[in-house]
Amino acid sequence: MPVTHLPGSFVGHIFASMQQLITSYLFQNKICPLPGFGSLSIATNGAEADFTNHLVTAPKQIIQFNVKEMNTNGLLTYVAEKTRQNEEDVTESLRSFCAGLKHEISTHAKANLPGIGNFFVDENGNTIFEQEEIPEAFNQHVTAIRVIHPNAEHTILVGDKETTNTMMTEYFSEEEVVKDRWWIWALVLVALALLTLIIYFSNSNNASHLGNSVKI
Structure with missing residues (x-):
């Protein structure tokens, strides 16, 4: 199936919509395939207790990129339901989107997925991913004052x-x-x-x- 290479601006409605859907799917499922390009996954670091400052730091989400591809069925079904398109059309749109990512990188040495991060190519031709900072609103620390019961061992x-x-x-x-x-x-x-x-x-x-x- 031929893949259409599109301009690197990614301003088209289809691509803007696909960006949002990929971001949404990734954060809901912690994994997201990118056909012909690789895959994204999210690892979460546990919350940490800071008794000195009476705080519990929020868990940190780390987005990772892997050139290894994975099954796309879940993403295709998700996008088809959200856009009310059949899976064949969604498959074509997704492949075109990922091809556009690769084209953007080769042309401008950088491609951005809003809310996720940026892709670069190093001097050896390897694709490098740099995560965007997650807004502080999603990483609010919690005040925690340690309660010690008189008869409880601590x-x-x-x-x-x-x-x-x-x-x-x-x-x-x-x-x-x-x-x-x-x-x-x-x-x-x-x-x-x-x-x-x-x-x-x-x-x-x-x-x-x-x-x-x-x-x-």
Whole structure:
């Protein structure tokens, strides 16, 4: 089937519509075939917790390009439903669109898919993809204040060592018990001192009485 190479401006209604449909399909399905050109896919990095600033950063979507092609059935059905065209016409439009992308790159060294990114060709003739920045409205951070329940065990950092609140509570409880018992030892020492004095004076008194009872 012959492919028509079109001007690089991509201003035609069919191509503008195809751009929007490809963008929509990609973000909904995380993959999008580009017949005769390659394929796009989306990988999502997980959200990250920033406890210092009380934030949870939004997951980041990374768009990747691969020269390897994939099955186009899903995209063809999607575009046919949205445009109310039969799949044969959609197939021809999609192939023409992708051929236009390649023509744009070869002519102007760059081709743009709005909302997705730009395609370039390096000095070795390889197609390079550069993702567009996703609007901040889609990457809003969430304020998150960590709630710690009194009876729930949670991880804490003491110096450079990781421990739990339960272990620290037990540690300080044991230390407090040791500190609280000092007075017991003090009382024992006082009692021993008093007992020593009592024995001493008792012995002294007995010796005095014995001395007085001796006849000369």
